Amino acid sequence: MTDVSQTPQNAPKTSIHTVDARTKKRNAAERRFKAYGIAAITAGLLVLLVLIGTILSNGLGAFQQTFVTLNVELLESKLDKKGERNLEDIKKVSTFGYAPLLKTAFEEKVAELELETGLKSKDMAAILSKSAAADLRNHVLEDPSRIGTTVEFTFLANSRVDGYLKGRVTRESIANDKKISAAQLDFVDMMVAAGVVKKTFNIDFIIGADASDQRPEAAGIGVAMMGSFFMMLVVLLLALPIGVAASIYLEEFAPKNWITDLIEVNISNLAAVPSIVFGILGLAVFINYMHLPQSAPLVGGLVLTLMTLPTIIISTRASLKAVPPSIRDAALGLGASKMQSVFHHVLPLAAPGILTGTIIGLAQALGETAPLLLIGMIGFIASNAPDSISAGLLSPNSAMPAQIYEWAKRAEPAFYERAWGGIIILLIFLVTMNTIAVILRRRFERRW
Amino acid sequence: MPATWPVSWLVLILLGLSVIGYFLGRQRALASAGGDSRLLHSLPNFYGMNVLLSALIPSAVVLGAWVLIQPMVINSAVSSAIPAEVIAEGSSRDLVMSDVKRVAEGLEIARESGAVTLAEIRALDATQTDIRALLAEVGVALGSDVQPAILKAAQDYRAMSITGSNAMMIIVLLIAIVGFGRSYARTHHEYRARNIVERAVLALLIGAASLAILTTVGIVLSMLFETVNFFGLHDWKDFFFGTVWAPNFRGDSELAIFPLLWGTLYISVVALFVAVPIGLFAAIYLSEYASKAVRGFAKPLLEILAGIPTIVYGLFALVTFGPFLLRMFGDGGVLGVNWMTDARSVATAGIVMGIMLIPFVSSLSDDIINAVPQSLRDGSYGLGATKSETIRQVVLPAALPGIVGAILLAASRAIGETMIVVLGAGAIARLSTNPLDALTTITTRIVSQLTGDGDFASPETLVAFALGLTLFVLTLGLNVLALYIVRKYREQYE
Numbered sequence: 009m010t011d012v013s014q015t016p017q018n019a020p021k022t023s024i025h026t027v028d029a030r031t032k033k034r035n036a037a038e039r040r041f042k043a044y045g046i047a048a049i050t051a052g053l054l055v056l057l058v059l060i061g062t063i064l065s066n067g068l069g070a071f072q073q074t075f076v077t078l079n080v081e082l083l084e085s086k087l088d089k090k091g092e093r094n095l096e097d098i099k100k101v102s103t104f105g106y107a108p109l110l111k112t113a114f115e116e117k118v119a120e121l122e123l124e125t126g127l128k129s130k131d132m133a134a135i136l137s138k139s140a141a142a143d144l145r146n147h148v149l150e151d152p153s154r155i156g157t158t159v160e161f162t163f164l165a166n167s168r169v170d171g172y173l174k175g176r177v178t179r180e181s182i183a184n185d186k187k188i189s190a191a192q193l194d195f196v197d198m199m200v201a202a203g204v205v206k207k208t209f210n211i212d213f214i215i216g217a218d219a220s221d222q223r224p225e226a227a228g229i230g231v232a233m234m235g236s237f238f239m240m241l242v243v244l245l246l247a248l249p250i251g252v253a254a255s256i257y258l259e260e261f262a263p264k265n266w267i268t269d270l271i272e273v274n275i276s277n278l279a280a281v282p283s284i285v286f287g288i289l290g291l292a293v294f295i296n297y298m299h300l301p302q303s304a305p306l307v308g309g310l311v312l313t314l315m316t317l318p319t320i321i322i323s324t325r326a327s328l329k330a331v332p333p334s335i336r337d338a339a340l341g342l343g344a345s346k347m348q349s350v351f352h353h354v355l356p357l358a359a360p361g362i363l364t365g366t367i368i369g370l371a372q373a374l375g376e377t378a379p380l381l382l383i384g385m386i387g388f389i390a391s392n393a394p395d396s397i398s399a400g401l402l403s404p405n406s407a408m409p410a411q412i413y414e415w416a417k418r419a420e421p422a423f424y425e426r427a428w429g430g431i432i433i434l435l436i437f438l439v440t441m442n443t444i445a446v447i448l449r450r451r452f453e454r455r456w
Numbered sequence: 457m458p459a460t461w462p463v464s465w466l467v468l469i470l471l472g473l474s475v476i477g478y479f480l481g482r483q484r485a486l487a488s489a490g491g492d493s494r495l496l497h498s499l500p501n502f503y504g505m506n507v508l509l510s511a512l513i514p515s516a517v518v519l520g521a522w523v524l525i526q527p528m529v530i531n532s533a534v535s536s537a538i539p540a541e542v543i544a545e546g547s548s549r550d551l552v553m554s555d556v557k558r559v560a561e562g563l564e565i566a567r568e569s570g571a572v573t574l575a576e577i578r579a580l581d582a583t584q585t586d587i588r589a590l591l592a593e594v595g596v597a598l599g600s601d602v603q604p605a606i607l608k609a610a611q612d613y614r615a616m617s618i619t620g621s622n623a624m625m626i627i628v629l630l631i632a633i634v635g636f637g638r639s640y641a642r643t644h645h646e647y648r649a650r651n652i653v654e655r656a657v658l659a660l661l662i663g664a665a666s667l668a669i670l671t672t673v674g675i676v677l678s679m680l681f682e683t684v685n686f687f688g689l690h691d692w693k694d695f696f697f698g699t700v701w702a703p704n705f706r707g708d709s710e711l712a713i714f715p716l717l718w719g720t721l722y723i724s725v726v727a728l729f730v731a732v733p734i735g736l737f738a739a740i741y742l743s744e745y746a747s748k749a750v751r752g753f754a755k756p757l758l759e760i761l762a763g764i765p766t767i768v769y770g771l772f773a774l775v776t777f778g779p780f781l782l783r784m785f786g787d788g789g790v791l792g793v794n795w796m797t798d799a800r801s802v803a804t805a806g807i808v809m810g811i812m813l814i815p816f817v818s819s820l821s822d823d824i825i826n827a828v829p830q831s832l833r834d835g836s837y838g839l840g841a842t843k844s845e846t847i848r849q850v851v852l853p854a855a856l857p858g859i860v861g862a863i864l865l866a867a868s869r870a871i872g873e874t875m876i877v878v879l880g881a882g883a884i885a886r887l888s889t890n891p892l893d894a895l896t897t898i899t900t901r902i903v904s905q906l907t908g909d910g911d912f913a914s915p916e917t918l919v920a921f922a923l924g925l926t927l928f929v930l931t932l933g934l935n936v937l938a939l940y941i942v943r944k945y946r947e948q949y950e
Contacts, residue, residue, distance in 0.1 A: 034842055041844035045741025048734045052758045052818070055811050059761075062776050063768070253664035261658060262665070274668040280865065280935040281928065282872020284899050285675060288924040291906060292678035297527065314671050321668070347654040375765025378874035378899070382906050409767045416771050416879060424775050431768050438763065 063431055069174045070429025073210035073225060074165035076136060076199070078113040081158045082148060093152045103141040106148075107133070110140060110163075121202050125195050135192055135205075137164035137225050165205060167225045167422035169196050173207050176421055213429060217392060218411060224422035227415070229430045231393050235305050235385065235405035236374060238394075242309025242401070243316055243373050248366050250313075251320030252355075258321075259328040260350050279318035286315045287379030295383060303384040303404035311383060312373040319372060323365025327358040327453075360452035367445040371438050377409040385410045408434050463523065466625060470519075470632055474512040477636050481507030481643050489645035498650035506649040509656045510639035515632035522624045530616045534609050542605040551913050552606065559602055559610035560617070562591035569594050577614065580607060675928065682921035690915040695922060701885035701896075703905065703916045711919045713926060715885040719895035723806045723881060724870035726891060730810025732863055735817025742818070743825045744847055755822075762815035766875040773808040773880030774800070785892055796892040798882060803891045805880035809873055813866045820865065824858030824942075825851060861942035868934035872927060874899040898923050 022028060027035075084091060086105055088098050111129035118125060118132070125132075133140075140163045147161060148154055168188040171177035179190055199205040216228025254275075262268040290311035294300045300307050331354045339349035380386070385406050394400035406414065408430060415427040485503035489495035496503070535553045543552050563580075566572050572580075572590070580587065587602040602610075643649070687695070690711060698712025738758060742751050778799030783789050785796040828851050836846040852859070882894025883904065905920040912918075 034845070038842045038844045041847070042741070042745055044737045045745055048737035049741055049746075049754050049758070051734050052738055052761065052814050053754065055814075056757060056761055059764070059768070059772060059811075062772060066775070250664045250667060253661045254667065257658075257661035257665040261661060271665050271668055274672050276939065277932060277935055278668060278671060280868060280931065281675070282869075282874070282899070282931055284872065284874045284902055285679075285924055285928050285931075288902065288906075288921065289671075289675045289678055292682060292921070293674055296912070297678075298524070299527065317667070317671070345650065345654060347657060371763070375767070377765065377767045377770075378878075378903070381874075381878075381903050384907075386907070409765055412767050412771065413875070413879075416767075416774060424771075427771055428775075431771065434765065435768070438765070442763065 063428055067428030067432040070213050070425050071210060072207050074170040074173045074207045076163045076165050076205050078117055078161060079158050080109050080113045080161050082155050084156045087155050095152060098152050103145055106141040106144050123198050127191055127195050131192055135166050135169045135196055137166055138223050139226050164225045170225050171422060172196060221418050224420060227426050229411055229433060232406040232408050232411035234393050236407040238305035238400040239309040239312060239407055240370055240374060242306060243313050246313040247316045247320050251317050252324055252362060255321050255324035255328060256350060259325050275318050275321055283315055283376055284378040286311050287382035290379060291382045301402055304402050305405050306401040307383050308380055308385055308407060311379045316369040316373045319369040320366055324362045327361025331357045360448055364445045364449045367441050371441040375409055375438060377413055380407055380410040386414050470512060470515055473632055473636060474508040477507035477511045478504035481640055484643045496645045497648050502649040502653050503643050505653045507639045511632050511636040514635050515628045518631055519628045526620045534613045538609050539605055542603060556606055556609045556613055560613045563614060566594045679921045679925040682918050683925050686915055686918035686922045709916055715887055716896060716898045716901055718887055720871055720897040722895060723802050723897060724867055726802055726806025727809035727813055727870045728867060730807050731813035731817050731866060735814045736821055738818040739821035739825055740847060743822050758818060759815045769808050769812050770875040770879035773804050773876055777808055778804040778880060798894045800880055800882035800894045801892050802895050805877045808880055809870055809876045816866050817862055820862035821859050824855045828854045857941050861938040864934050864938035868931040872931050878903055898927050
């Protein structure tokens, strides 16, 4: 009999309870390995936290805006010299004609509050947005009978003033700034104390249109939101039926041959093609070849449809596959045709899964930017919300992510704030859509 | 009266006709069976569907094909009719053709606004009327005066477009009515409507499924076509083997892909250096160590990173992370070194892109590690190995092909990523090895070449298609390789 438990002769005799050096090393390696794993998870979660923190801290400011409330006397002598209240005559007075009214309004306000300031009225009026005179003019044109009265009007403050109230602009940071001076900031301080300059919730950011790069304070994401909405409408109306039809064929009817294989390989490859390639396709086919209008949400929707189709097909096939064959067999056994068994029985049972996949696909499409750049959905394009469905589909517009990109490109801190604010809105949409998808899945998906 | 009826009207007419057909067909079938639906071969709805589909499908197919093919035919006909002497030195037939189209569109706008009538357009003579001034009145700006030959071509173009559209209108409507009539006439209680309808539906399903192939063909063809144009204008040797990227919109550009490819690969490698260790260790921890509660909490949170749109990462790189790196490594920074001059750099874009890829690597690897059979682990534990030894020496080698596949997929994502590099990587094409330098990538250049104001037929714009094709081939290769590896690996255990 051989001695199995033979030990080397010069090995020291140790108890099994004392840990030898090698075991210690192995245990340390074990702990190290586990620590790497924990570090990796922590790093990932930390990054997520930093990202969310950055978005919120930079973007929440966009939902508030600084306004200046003044009493403006709409002098008849300036705005309607003839005194006939003829709209055509009033229209002839350009925004330059309104500027002196603003200066006067500031002078009166200062006198009323008995403030001491060395500023000229021109510099006081400079704390307003560049569009202040135009806003006032529109207000007058809306109702010419206002001429001759004194109206209380709320103006947008300049983006520098807005930044000062939000802490983005400081006295140090404006040392070389031509747009605002320290004396003007002192004046703003006084006006804030008097309650004339106030920071309030800004609904125009959510529903308004983009503004030119001189007026970040007036820019809003509302019109771009409409653009995104119409694109998603196109995606939903095209990608859902086509995706479901394709999945039904591949899952239920397709014979196993090389054509089916080719289609399947194609779909899985399309799912991984970079989104910008779809943009090139859209530019070449829809715009250059088919002459669809540039920058139109219809074209954006078509491009995103092609991009979303693989996602929808893959998830639809998974939910069709999850319906047990016994359902099909039962239908066939009762005399239904193959087509009837699929459309009357399998498809309704797979519907929650299909819906979930579609919502996730839509959410993906909603956040996609790169293809939209190529089909021209960037730049300062839409200043008005579309007034009809066909205008919504065909007239130039932007989309939320493209609008965010546009603001990011303007390289001005006030626009960065808008961009982050836009991201908050975009993320709210995405989170809502994904939550709906999760709820749908939890509630309706059947386990067989 | 418009010169042509808009296509949307035609579509509405077709839809209306088919809906009417549905009800008429259904009624006729029931009537032929004396109102007793048991005598019908198929359910009444099938008879309705039969008329609906026969009216709609053939006409819609012809309509779609016509809309696609007509511009091509007219284009080539008009383009070949342009006399060679009109094409100026340094210009091309395509450029002249785009002038022709602009004039034709301008005439259409002028007609819509009432500045001219149809008959006047036909009678226009460039030697007598100043077309440029006429079109400028209605807001169409032309670069130069209109030559008689171009006006003639534009008139032909318009005439052919109008004739084509009218012919399409008539033919499509005829097809719809014939389809309607034929199927309606055939409707009878013994007619096998169900078989016909189901065959048609199957054909529709097949059509939807082949759209995937059509998309791929569209991608390849559209890019290939323009790439061939590009190589006609620019030396292909410079594109593939040159080392300088210096587009110049006045012509004479050097357009080599190498500096862009270098930037793309460099940034992707940096991204993978961030994403692979973190993603892989996260996957290992989640699948092998974590309790159910930790897994249920950490996994969805990590996957949020994948759901965040790339524009958010781009902005993060541009506004937050880039300036942070600059404060660290830039002139007068925290570390007291001057290695960085611009907030946009390889490291900025690479690291942020790496963050985006973490969940991509981790969830794919997680699936693959979970697919390794438990028996392998149990065997290893039985031999006395610790958990980490089992993972390193048994689980990971078994999962290696799948993990490699996951990494390749992540690499393909990194190469094709656009928004992060557009905002975070800079625009300087050079062959720098310093990760804190700004470099540019293929996707960045595609965006800037195609969103500029350049002429569409110039090599500086067309190069974007060659770049796109390269990108497509590159990512396709990686994807196919990754799928091949993953599939081969899966066969081992299932």
